Amino acid sequence: MSYSILKKLKKVDEEKSETSYVQNIVYGDNLSAVLIFEQLMQKNGTDNVVLITPRKLLSQNVETTYPRSLRGDINFFVFNKYIEKIDASFSGPSQFFKDLTLKQFGGRSKSEQLLNNEEFYTWPYFEYDFDQVTLKAKDIVENNRTFFKEKMITQIETIESSELIEKKNILLTCSNGEKIYCENLYFARNPFEFYLKFENKAILSNEFIEFCEQAKGPNILSVKLNFNKNITEDFNTLFLPLSYTHEWGHFIGEFEKFKDNFQSATFIHHVDSDHTTEDDVSRKLKLLKKQLFKVYPDAEGHVIEEFISLNEEASSENLDDQKYFQGENEIFTNIHFVGENAPLKIINSDDELAQFPGKCSHITRALASVNQIIQTL
Secondary structure, eight states, rough: OHHHHHHHHHOOOOOOOOOOEEEEEEEEEEEHHHHHHHHHHHHHOOOOOEEESSSOGGGGSOOOSSOOHHHHHHHHHIIIIIIIOOOOOBBBOOOEETTTEEEEETTSSSSSOOOOOTTTSSOOOBBOOOHHHHHHHHHHHHHOOGGGEEEEEEEEEEEEOOOOSSSEEEEEEEETSEEEEEEEEEEOHHHHHHHHHHOOOOGHHHHHHHHHHHOOOOEEEEEEEEEOHHHHHOHHHHHHESSSOOOOOOOEEEEEEOOOEEEEEEEEEOOOOGGOOOOHHHHHHHHHEEEEHHHHHGGTTTTTEEEHHHHOOOOOOOOOOHHHHOOOGGGGGGGGESTTOOTTTTTHOOOOGGGGGGGHHHHHHHHHHHHHHHTTO
């Protein structure tokens, strides 16, 4: 698949002058969006909820992808207290490739320079099976496509509504000119994207804008390789450097267990999509395979499938939830954020969290934000 396709370049839509109303709109194409959609549908009925996705929603969009992101004491604490009580064990230490061998982080050898968002994956992950969550989300996707609309929202406005039945608090404008009013918007994409699309910027506080800017991050290039043989029984996280002379960062990934006659490995690399060309991606993929085959020579010649995707929703590790709630005003009565970069009230209200370094992030923040909204329905 070409990088131009991965970037989902804007297409010219047929102009429409249609106007419609839906009480509750969820906007997003990920696990959080699907889980919130299902809860709203149960609460309000199928006629009052629509899931709008900027691209066609596929089952794989809701997978909890590798490398695993339940890492760090604060994430385990939040997951255990606010999502599900678990008795999870640690994985082995993450490893990096240097001097033609795998070395563990924390030893005498040092890896190549870690770039932004990479250090998180040096921590061991907690062994937790997300299959139940993923299978539930996939089932929701496959059984509710009637209530999905593939549209790109380009503008969001808050308006004063005097209507008692159809409370038109928010106006969404789509790339084809279609306008959709709603009472409540559940925004399951990056808050910085919301800020860019929000028309009434003058009413936003400096604190809220700062929170949105903190949420902005790189895109994630994800590469999944399927092998027709069992390559390894080592399931710890691997760091494969793109260069030993330049600070180009790493491909970070993990192998899954051999199953159904093949073994999968998924690697991610953080990219700036605005300054990355299709040729750049092609070169990086060649470097990934070159390094991987050095680690596992038996893997060469046994790649049977490749899946490449670009995730625009990289999880930020720098969110200051207090900024969001300091800057919150009455417009957020009907606008709710959900996902890996959504604000969490528990961060401000739970004093126990102060004992942990770092920030709640990744899959833990996403699922906690889902539960946060469910409690208000």
